[in-house]
Amino acid sequence: MQLKLTSQQETGLRPLLEAAQRTEFYGTWLETIATPLSRCLDLLPHVECRHFDENREAFRNPRSGRLRQPEFRYPLQPSPKILMLLEGFQRSGSVRNVFDLGPSAVAGSKADTLAAPVSVLRSMAGIAGPQRYPIVAFTGVRHGTLTEADRELFWKSFRVPVFEQFLGLSNELVAEECEAHDGLHVREEETIIELRGGELVFTPLGALAYPVLRIATGCAARPERSLCPCGRAGLRLMEIVPIAKERGAHDVRGAQKARGAAAAW
Ligand SMILES: [Zn+2]
Incomplete structure (x- = not known):
């Protein structure tokens, strides 16, 4: 074809x-x-x-x-305060990059929600606790896929919906989940x-x-x-x-x- x-x-x-x-x-x-x-x-x-x-x-x-780093786009507007656990996005006002913070600052973060590769979210599920806004899970060529089991785990742990963003080689957004999920x-x-x-x-x-x-x-x-x-x-x-x-x-x-x-x- x-x-x-x-x-x-x-x-x-x-x-x-x-x-x-x-x-x-x-x-x-x-x-x-x-x-x-x-x-x-x-x-x-x-x-x-x-x-x-x-x-x-x-x-x-x-x-x-x-190479220009892509901008991270939170699926809902206005964007809440986000703790970003993936390197390679442009710096922005609403996003605190975890790589700029020490480990103690992460635990005490005042962020409303998390954006991270799906594997990182899995390991944080037992640690991070409920979030105030939907989390963003990065999938794609470097991060794998998001399963129904992941969605259940994240719902139980973070108590908010998840929005999937499928990323390319340099964090460029290929496809994204909307509020209809x-x-x-x-x-x-x-x-x-x-x-x-x-x-x-x-x-x-x-x-x-x-x-x-x-x-x-x-x-x-x-x-x-x-x-x-x-x-x-x-x-x-x-x-x-x-x-x-x-x-x-x-x-x-x-x-x-x-x-x-x-x-x-
Ligand atoms: Zn849609």
Whole structure:
């Protein structure tokens, strides 16, 4: 099935491909940027998180400036005081980063709620106690998935709902849970999502300093395009679950084989 892009995605994809062309990793893959751009994207291999981490310099775009850290967006407004337990977001007024505080300050924190990777929330479940506002659980390529058992544990421990945020390699927001708690809304204006051989693969359009296309998530998901009970339209990811796999850092042969079977949403 041919990958279909929105006009906004098409516009965002060109500068990303041009940035990728300047990197060591994509130099040979992208000698020319041919149209349609979706076809160009379709010829690229998918990239595992580990491969990116181990070969970071190969993905650097020498003509781009410093990597800009993403802003953390709390799902409800106005934002309460948040204790952030994940490094790599921009500093902001409502967020106290735990990495700026000593251990004793964490225990005495006056924050209203927590934002942390799902694994950190699991280990804090018996310690942190009830929160005043919904917690944010980070999942995604570096943090895994959030299960129903996690939701029950967090409800019992923190006494507030949880909002899941699915993050990419550098904390960029790929998909987020809304107040309807019915799947995750994909940020389609900033991300291209594909399902390849059953695996969720995404391309963050804004990653011009370190362009990485078709990032493998290790997860499967069901795409849903019906109107969400919250009133928002667009693509949602339902039932995100880890998939078992054994393969190399970036499986080029697998990518070529899967190309015929790749489905685009
Ligand atoms: Zn919604």
